[in-house]
Amino acid sequence: MSALFILSAVIAYSLMLFGITWMTSRNANNASFFIGNKSSRWYVVAYGMIGASLSGVTFMSVPGNVGTQHFSYLLVVLGYFVGYIVIATVLIPLYYRLNVTSIYSYLEQRFGPSSYKTGALFFLLSRTIGASFRMFLVVNVLQIFVFDQLGVPFWITVASFIVLILLYTFEGGIKTIVWTDTLQTTFMLIGLIISVYMISTELHFDFSDLISTIKQSDYSQVIYTDWHDKRFFLKQFLSGIFITIAMTGLDQEMMQKNLSCHNIREAQKNMLSFSVVLVLVNLLFLALGAVLYLYCSKKNIMIPAKTDDLFPIIALKYLGPFAGLVFIIGLISAAYPSADGALTALTTSVCIDFLGFEKGKEKDEKKKKRIRYIVHFSFALLLLLTIVVFRMINDRSVVEKLFTIAGYTYGPLLGLFSFGLLLKRKVIDKYVPLICILSPLICYVLSVNSEYWFSGYQFGFELLVLNGMITFTGLFVISTKEKKGHE
Numbered sequence: 001m002s003a004l005f006i007l008s009a010v011i012a013y014s015l016m017l018f019g020i021t022w023m024t025s026r027n028a029n030n031a032s033f034f035i036g037n038k039s040s041r042w043y044v045v046a047y048g049m050i051g052a053s054l055s056g057v058t059f060m061s062v063p064g065n066v067g068t069q070h071f072s073y074l075l076v077v078l079g080y081f082v083g084y085i086v087i088a089t090v091l092i093p094l095y096y097r098l099n100v101t102s103i104y105s106y107l108e109q110r111f112g113p114s115s116y117k118t119g120a121l122f123f124l125l126s127r128t129i130g131a132s133f134r135m136f137l138v139v140n141v142l143q144i145f146v147f148d149q150l151g152v153p154f155w156i157t158v159a160s161f162i163v164l165i166l167l168y169t170f171e172g173g174i175k176t177i178v179w180t181d182t183l184q185t186t187f188m189l190i191g192l193i194i195s196v197y198m199i200s201t202e203l204h205f206d207f208s209d210l211i212s213t214i215k216q217s218d219y220s221q222v223i224y225t226d227w228h229d230k231r232f233f234l235k236q237f238l239s240g241i242f243i244t245i246a247m248t249g250l251d252q253e254m255m256q257k258n259l260s261c262h263n264i265r266e267a268q269k270n271m272l273s274f275s276v277v278l279v280l281v282n283l284l285f286l287a288l289g290a291v292l293y294l295y296c297s298k299k300n301i302m303i304p305a306k307t308d309d310l311f312p313i314i315a316l317k318y319l320g321p322f323a324g325l326v327f328i329i330g331l332i333s334a335a336y337p338s339a340d341g342a343l344t345a346l347t348t349s350v351c352i353d354f355l356g357f358e359k360g361k362e363k364d365e366k367k368k369k370r371i372r373y374i375v376h377f378s379f380a381l382l383l384l385l386t387i388v389v390f391r392m393i394n395d396r397s398v399v400e401k402l403f404t405i406a407g408y409t410y411g412p413l414l415g416l417f418s419f420g421l422l423l424k425r426k427v428i429d430k431y432v433p434l435i436c437i438l439s440p441l442i443c444y445v446l447s448v449n450s451e452y453w454f455s456g457y458q459f460g461f462e463l464l465v466l467n468g469m470i471t472f473t474g475l476f477v478i479s480t481k482e483k484k485g486h487e
Contacts, residue, residue, distance in 0.1 A: 003149040005321070006328050010142075013187070013329060014164050017336070020179050021168040038259075040178045042266035045257050046274040048181025050281060051188050051333060052254070052341050053274075058285065059188070059331055060137065064307030066289025070221040072231040076461060077282040079240020084275035086241070087249035088268045090421070095255065096264040102352040103255050110420040112429030118436050119416055120353035122409040123252055124346060128379075130407070131342035132386035135161070138331055139387065141312050146328075158387045165340050166380045170373060174260050177340050181257075184333040191330020192284055195315065198323050199291045203298060210291065219290040230460035239461030246410040246464055250417055253345030339383065347376045408443055411467020412436035419472050425479040435474035443467045 062073065095103055104123065108116030139158050147157045169176060200210050214220050224231040248254040261267040292310055296303055301318070304310055315327035351357045351372055416436070419427075443466055447459045459466075 003146045006146045006325065007150070009325055009329060010332060013332060016183060017168050017180050020183060021176050038262060040257070040260040042261050042270040043273070044182055045178055045261060046270040046277070048178055048185055049254070049257060049270070049274050050277060051181050051185035052257070053248070053278060054188065054281065060308045060311050062282065062285040063289030063292055064310045066219050066286060067293055067303065067307055069231060070219050071286050072222060072224055072233070072236055074222050074283065074286060075233050075236035076240035076243070077279055079237045080244045081275050081279055083241040083244025083248070084271055086245055088271040091249040091255070092258060092267050092271060093264060094421070095259060096267065101259070101358060102349055103250070103252055104349070104353055106420070107416055111416070111427050111432060114429045115416060115427070115432040116353065118433045119413055120349050122412055122436065123349055126407065126409040127251070127253060127342050127346055128382060128386065131339055132383050132390065135339045135383070136387045136390045137308070140391070141331065142328070145312065145316050154391050155388050158384055161339070162380050162384045165336065165343060166377065169340050169344055170376050174256055174344055177344055178257060178260060180336070180340065184336050187333035188330050189281065191326045191333065192281070192288060194326045195323065195330070196284065196288050196291060198319055199295050199314070202319065203291065203295060210287070213294065214287060214290045217290060217294065219293060228456050228458060230458045235460055235462045239465065242414065242465045242468065243461055246414040246468070250410065250413040252349050253341045256345055256348060257341070343376065343379055343383065346379045347372060350375050405444065407464070408440035408467060411443060411464055412439050412471045414464065414468030415439065415471025415475060418468060419475045423476070423479075424482045425476070426482040427475050427479045431478045432475070435471060435478065439467055439470040439474065442470055
């Protein structure tokens with residue numbers, strides 16, 4: 001498959017994004033950038049959030065992990081569904097009642113400025129590393145299969161993608177992203193469905209053959225009953241619930257789109273409808289993983305050491321030009337929402353949480369807009385540098401560990417919000433940063449030593465829950481009874 005042909009497809013796709021940008025960013029202001037003037041249609045947000053939730057990591061990792069994890073991930077997904085219900089019924093009403101732009105404003109109202117800044121800083125750290133990691137995986141695949149053939153250096157490839165994302169987000173922000181996400185979700189789903197169909201055709205499966213073959217294979221196993229195992233069914237399900245609450249409900253990027261809806265009822269309809277569709281889409285990704293492994297078995301193809309590479313290798317080397325093109329477009333469609341939403345949310349957090357855009361009366365709108373541009377461009381540069389550093393490390397296992405460590409920062413957010421919502425106690429605000437730093441460190445030590453200390457027990461996704469519990473306990477220790485009620 002010609003590298004120039006793939007590049008042409010990427011350029012054509014990007015031009016479609018800019019067409020949407022032109023239509024949505026006209027007459028945009030700060031309110032458009034931060035919350036879309038609260039005019040987003042709930043069904044548009046719900047559909048677009050599918051692409052935003054399923055990053056390039058999902059596009060490659062979920063199918064690849066079927067080889068070892070089988071369908072146990074389905075229980076995590078079912079946990080996601082329950083988590084989205086909690087977000088729709090507890091967190092969205094809270095955010096709309098307080099009329100916040102940044103969700104971390106709640107922490108200032110509930111605990112104080114130190115807690116507020118700590119929550120926002122943890123988000124900035126996690127989202128910067130997380131978005132960089134997701135984009136690194138995608139750009140690295142494109143670099144290996146396309147841009148290396150054209151003699152383009154990696155940093156130029158990354159810079160090109162960052163500039164594209166910067167150009168279509170810096171003016172319209174959330175108002176634009178809500179619509180570009182719909183395009184990206186469409187192409188991602190088309191890529192997923194066509195990929196499953198083409199591989200099934202290669203295996204001479206019709207739909208009923210596909211279902212029955214997957215069902216009869218080992219890959220379809222969902223429930224594991226060994227509590228030591230990372231795949232233990234109860235750990236998977238409960239972890240899915242809390243992952244969703246923490247990484248969606250307590251994440252500025254994900255909730256900013258919900259806050260752009262007309263009102264609370266539309267935001268709730270968005271969240272609940274999105275949660276149903278997301279279960280079905282993840283099930284399709286698992287089916288894709290199963291057929292990839294069945295295809296390798298039938299064609300005697302060696303499974304790569306890094307299972308994330310399985311899908312790109314099959315699509316780009318064995319299934320022909322059309323399949324390769326479908327994969328590339330689907331991958332880019334899954335990758336763009338990870339970076340554009342992150343860039344907008346990071347800019348929002350700095351402007352609202354640290355520069356006080358909603359508090360300072362001295363700044364006029366034009367001055368705020370200039371400052372917002374500077375922050376937006378600065379984060380684009382930071383993402384570029386972080387991705388290039390990941391490439392320089394040249395050890396994906398190390399980069400993945402950094403991504404995992406960044407994920408630890410959601411534990412303190414989970415502890416902070418749950419403590420504030422469940423208990424009517426006042427904390428000593430100045431000690432909150434210390435509690436939130438110690439909690440992830442304790443979790444990291446426990447994770448590294450768990451098999452030795454706890455008779456072979458392996459931590460999985462439930463480490464997030466433990467992280468939140470440690471933060472919750474620490475907050476209780478530095479708290480006193482509050483005589484008056486709180487928001």
